[in-house]
Amino acid sequence: MLLRALVTAATIGLASSLAAAKDVKTVALTYIVDHPAINAVRNGIVDALGDAGYVDGKTMKLIVQSAQGSMPTQLQIAKQFAGEKPNLMVAISTPSAQALQSTAGATPVVFSAVTDPVGAKLVASMEKPGANVTGTSDMQPLGPTLQLIKSLVPSAKRIGVVYNGGEANSVSQVQALKREAGKEALEIIESTASQSAMVGDAARSLVGRVDAILLPTDSTVISAVEGVVSVGQKAKLPIFASDTDSVTRGAVAALGFNYYALGKLSGKMAADILGGSSPSTMAVGTLQTQDLYLNIKSAVAMGVEVPESLKASAAKVIN
């Protein structure tokens, strides 16, 4: 009798511990390379999951792998994730998302910081992804940025853009920028750099040909913002950015979102999917709020006069 009671107790104990283990969701997260913007997205995702009650080490098992810039390693990470059979996979950047998409099977995949998810064949459409893959895009409305440039540099006719032609995200941004520029009667002059070391030269080649330079959210260019800033200071050429972090590093102004907020949006979508929502009907998220960051010191150095009204509307003014 005592034995049976013990066995029953043990069984119940085992069952309840198994049930507890079942409640712990496994989330596998991967990204192509360590980079300030990507790491900010990652932190946002983890924090948003925590806010929704999925805390790493307690109510969630989080596996994180960086591909260290290597596509073959990204393939192996995708396969490894498939073997771990997580409840959800998360990919930051286009190639990481594409790698997970091809191995995930029916496991839901949430991507983040993919500029053109339709062009990358991750989703059927922005409104209705149609399969197990959805997430957030870092494409931002570019019209307001061009209007900002016109308000600070009223004489501007030609805007230079420095970007890496080898980055899918950047190419789609520049295409969108050209469409918007037409509406604002501006002309876009392109200059490409395939490595961070070439960014300064690419910016220098625009001196004399443009009235201002706008940097897209391009990881190659953002790694070398300081190089562009020094060209702008020497040539009195105003430099604008698309991410707020570059303003603290010396660009005059940016109407950008921060990647941490984008990560939080992706994390919230991930939590909804863990809670039972279907990714196939969850529209691709984009951030609508754009914070204005101003750097007065750079503005003076690059010959830009900032009106007081603009300073008042800025989310952050760096002196």
Next chain:
Amino acid sequence: MTLFALSGALEAGLIFGLVAMGVYISFRLLHLPDLTVDGSFPLGGAATAVAIVSGMNPFLATALGTVAGAAAGLLTAVLSVRLKIMSLLAGILTMVALYSINLRVMGRPNISLFGYETVFSPVQALFGGSIWSNAVMLAAIAIVAKLLLDWFLATEIGLALRASGENPTMSTAHAIDNDRMVIVGMVLSNGLVGLAGSVFAQSQGVADVSLGIGTVVVGLAAVIIGEASLGTSRIWLATLGCLVGALLYRLLVAVALGAGALGLQAQDLNLVTAVVVAFAVCASRARQVARGRIKCWVVARFRPRQVPPGR
């Protein structure tokens, strides 16, 4: 390690086995450090992806990727032997040029092959979408490539190629055109790498302009690991070593990724690669030294005693 992780390691290992055979031809047989590989790998993937997206049969598209890789090898060889540019620089020039060419070929930096027919589609249908189907197809491709390479290196041209790499002066004396051998070797080497890039893009479901970063280092690591584990006494052993070396390397990556046990993480991979290659080189050197010592000892012990003349 899960079975999925193992299948991923097998796929990547077999693909890089092809790269390793290419690198073996240039670095080991011709003794030419050829860096074209970092460009011809993504070129193979790019050409195949464009062809598949435009509706070409995937097997023809794969052949096209292979030919594209071979053309890149031809360019390096021509720069090197006809224009007399130092071979290391010739390879670097082609590799740099290929970055722009790959972007032109694709028209954009990234082409997704998701949902298109690839060379893996028939095998996947045959095995009912088993996780091993890609690996089976890749094993077939790698083994056929290895056997063809073994056969070629035993033909008259193949033997001439090996002789030319080993001793150009002697080869000239035997009426071998060294320049032509470099061209043949580079075309063959980069053709194999182009094929690898082509099947990589298809197995991964995407061709990206950044596909090739570090290809030559991993290929060389595979060659060296293969030499250390199987030796180089026979050509068929050396080419088998390329496959084995690449598989071992990728298994190591899988272990590093899997990894709570060893405390390794993906970011440690580059260090692990360097340590493994250094260790493999030292191990094979130590083995040679040990073998040499044994030989000396045997010779000293059992050499027939020389009888001094005149006694």
